[in-house]
Amino acid sequence: MSSQVLSTQEDIALDAWLRLLRSSASMRRSLSAELDAAHGLAISDFEALLQLAHAEDSALRRVDLAEGLGLTASAVTRLLDGLERAGLVGKRTCEHDARVSYAVLTEDGRAKLAEASCSHVGAIRALFAERYSDEELRTLAELLERLPGAKCSTKE
Amino acid sequence: MSSQVLSTQEDIALDAWLRLLRSSASMRRSLSAELDAAHGLAISDFEALLQLAHAEDSALRRVDLAEGLGLTASAVTRLLDGLERAGLVGKRTCEHDARVSYAVLTEDGRAKLAEASCSHVGAIRALFAERYSDEELRTLAELLERLPGAKCSTKE
DNA sequence: CGGCTATACTTGATTACGCAAGCAACCATA
DNA sequence: TATGGTTGCTTGCGTAATCAAGTATAGCCG
Numbered sequence: 001m002s003s004q005v006l007s008t009q010e011d012i013a014l015d016a017w018l019r020l021l022r023s024s025a026s027m028r029r030s031l032s033a034e035l036d037a038a039h040g041l042a043i044s045d046f047e048a049l050l051q052l053a054h055a056e057d058s059a060l061r062r063v064d065l066a067e068g069l070g071l072t073a074s075a076v077t078r079l080l081d082g083l084e085r086a087g088l089v090g091k092r093t094c095e096h097d098a099r100v101s102y103a104v105l106t107e108d109g110r111a112k113l114a115e116a117s118c119s120h121v122g123a124i125r126a127l128f129a130e131r132y133s134d135e136e137l138r139t140l141a142e143l144l145e146r147l148p149g150a151k152c153s154t155k156e
Numbered sequence: 157m158s159s160q161v162l163s164t165q166e167d168i169a170l171d172a173w174l175r176l177l178r179s180s181a182s183m184r185r186s187l188s189a190e191l192d193a194a195h196g197l198a199i200s201d202f203e204a205l206l207q208l209a210h211a212e213d214s215a216l217r218r219v220d221l222a223e224g225l226g227l228t229a230s231a232v233t234r235l236l237d238g239l240e241r242a243g244l245v246g247k248r249t250c251e252h253d254a255r256v257s258y259a260v261l262t263e264d265g266r267a268k269l270a271e272a273s274c275s276h277v278g279a280i281r282a283l284f285a286e287r288y289s290d291e292e293l294r295t296l297a298e299l300l301e302r303l304p305g306a307k308c309s310t311k312e
Numbered sequence: 313c314g315g316c317t318a319t320a321c322t323t324g325a326t327t328a329c330g331c332a333a334g335c336a337a338c339c340a341t342a
Numbered sequence: 343t344a345t346g347g348t349t350g351c352t353t354g355c356g357t358a359a360t361c362a363a364g365t366a367t368a369g370c371c372g
Contacts, residue, residue: 019300026305144175149182
């Protein structure tokens with residue numbers, strides 16, 4: 001009794017939160033190791049390329065990329081530094097606003113993405129397919145969508 | 157068509173994965189800011205104190221704490237450095253194995269945890285309660301438990 | 313006993329992020 | 343046009359994590 005600081009009553013929210021944290025960290029670690037070993041990309045690199053590939057003209061303002069990735073502007077500056085150095089994305093200036101610079105997917109970038117997509121997305125799909133039925137997966141995706149910051153999708 | 161690297165067919169697994177990543181990052185950021193502002197603790201600090209409070213004798217080997225927190229041994233060394241400096245945990249040697257050193261919750265640590273639990277766990281509960289019915293929350297927790305690294309719980 | 317391997321932990325280097333501050337360009341209003 | 347506020351982006355710095363390498367103890371097997 002003396003050791004009970006928190007009530008022992010089931011606290012499902014706390015369990016859900018811990019599982020969310022732990023599983024995302026654990027999956028991020030393993031997927032990241034795989035992706036890096038196979039293609040020399042970090043997870044954020046891959047997702048940036050993916051966002052660009054789905055964007056109009058394969059180009060995005062850095063601000064919008066940050067929004068899409070759930071990162072800050074400064075993180076995107078450094079992320080793109082690396083991708084530009086690797087030749088996977090390029091810069092394009094904006095005619096109407098000299099402040100903005102577009103990040104543009106290069107042909108090399110598109111090729112790299114295609115090459116990495118197969119194994120990476122496959123690994124992601126496998127992780128879920130092993131554990132859930134189609135119905136359960138849809139339920140999970142729907143429930144997760146309601147959480148803060150989760151309004152993201154592969155389409156559009 | 158030229159811009160489609162990945163199939164546009166619904167890829168629920170990928171959506172679920174992105175939502176998991178984004179929501180955990182977003183929630184971690186906001187909860188962390190709150191917890192730090194109100195009690196000067198990082199999320200990992202809080203969770204370490206919580207694990208200790210639930211442990212036998214309020215003590216854990218560093219290895220086991222690492223396992224419970226989903227961190228590496230070196231991360232735990234540095235985490236405990238801070239908590240020891242703050243007087244919230246202490247060290248205890250092991251009689252039978254000179255390699256191991258137990259991290260022990262101090263009275264100050266227990267008090268700090270009690271103080272922080274109220275608002276922090278409250279915030280967590282609120283985040284979920286706002287979005288889910290009891291039934292949905294149970295479903296979410298159950299689904300998340302199946303993911304890699306999610307085998308964690310507040311009880312035992 | 314002596315040597316091997318495994319385990320518990322620490323330490324140094326690196327990384328990925330956030331935040332705060334700064335700069336330059338844009339916009340609105342007077 | 344001047345001026346004040348906002349937006350897009352970069353830079354400096356701090357932090358929390360990682361990995362790789364190092365130290366010390368344990369325990370086993372010849």
